[in-house]
Amino acid sequence: MAKYIKNEQMEKLISLCKRRGFIFQSSEIYGGMNSCWDYGPLGVELKRNIKNFWWKKMVTSRENVVGMDAGILMHPKVWEASGHVENFHDPLIDCKSCRTRFREDKAPHVFKCSKCIMKFKIVNGVIEGKSKYTKLFESTIAGEPHTYVGSECPRCKNENAIELEGLECPKCGGNDFTEAKQFNLMFKTHYGPSEDTASQIYLRPETAQGIFVNFSNISNTIRTKLPFGVGQIGKAFRNEITTGNFIFRSREFEQMEMEFFIKDDESKQWYEYWIKERFEFYKQLGINKENLRLRDHEENELAHYARGCTDVEYKFPFGWSELEGIADRKSYDLQQHIDASGKNLTYFDQEANEHFVPSVIETSAGVDRTLLTVLADAYWDDVENNRVVMSLSPKIAPVKVAIFPLVNKDNMPEIAKKIFDNVSEHLAAFYDKAGSIGRRYRRQDEAGTPFGITVDSQTLEDGTVTLRDRDTLEQIRIPQDKVLSVLIEKVNI
């Protein structure tokens, strides 16, 4: 039941996005493309406003952060060094009896001893059952399930005795599976017109590597000292096995990433600083803080090189989901490129007179996810007034003000148009004279336009117009020559 209501909430939002021109399905006239989305007139403005806000907060307003824009196409060796070629795939198997598909390494592994009756099961890296033998075993062996094979039996003490009996379906308990199939998550393409294997390259699966491979270029040109950061916004591509939840997970998406280079002994302080900053960012976007939370990654969730990772999550209608990850990656990424390229990607500390590889704190956010968050958080049914409202923050609203003549006569359209011409040079504005005033207000409520200016008969007498607030419906009168300055003040709150 609860699930039904949640889906209904998403469907309302998706429907509004299409109706008002925020987001359309890609290639709709050809039947649509699976989880590919296009941003319409309102969507593109909203997205651009979000990216600009991030850029301002993370790059231009900071003394020690600079920006860059790397290409989507990069040398294939970048992805070997980063570990994406090797690790960015999933071995998946299907249970033949219940047809469930899951990751081979995450399935329960059943092991037995070839010399005695010892038998045990590993589920999610933990030994099931707590006999004295399994306890003994747990303390001596750790890691991926396949590393257990060939170890000493804790019961009969025979060396090289443990072997894998088989996997067990976590759903039905069956043990007959299809062969593991590798799913590589990187998009392949060809560089140049000939499609031989030598020309095979990848679309970047993340923007971060563009920053790491340019580390020397940037640190040499900006002449700044540690700590300093490099921010980037751009498209990334992943052949995800499963996509969905509207624009939440798609194969083409946009990231806003910042790599902050530091001395390793300052990592804790900066990690905590950026977690706080990034959480604050979403609040400043106008997101209700009740719907935001931070979640520390468990030890077993962490990549082997990461010291810590914290997610910013939002409570979507489909559940709590990740918007951004803030990670302490130590010096892993630069070191990988040093090893692979043979180039010296170190930093020279004048005071200590030493070269070292900086550590890095990464903040990695999804543009599309942030946009979905903003939309989901702004949406509400104003039942009392029989309307749907998108309470977008004026900072990011696609249109800041709509300007109307109350009725389509008596010189009101001409006056309103004049105000529009003046305002639209400075703010995103919209002019509408058709239909009843209530209908025009409703349309702007759905578009998330925070303010409405209406020219009425009193304007003809004393030169004042009404200023309507989208959320409260309250109206005040202001002189028509003050419209622009009042709006600018309100939008830049």
Added chain:
RNA sequence: GCGAGUGUAGUUCAGUGGUAGAACACCAGCUUCCCAAGCUGGAUAUGAGGGUUCGAUUCCCUUCACUCGCUCCA
């Protein structure tokens, strides 16, 4: 990719082996002095391809998309 379900105007829903209908939304005109009012008129749909049939939106096949689950992550 696998399994289950679903595809009719922009949206929500009817309906039929024989010319596809409504409500709301949309557009135009009239009207209208503040929150989806009214009047008149208008445009718009059987996801795509194939098969069976005199005739298919309806029956069959394929495909595409959507929803849920497995999985992954920004």
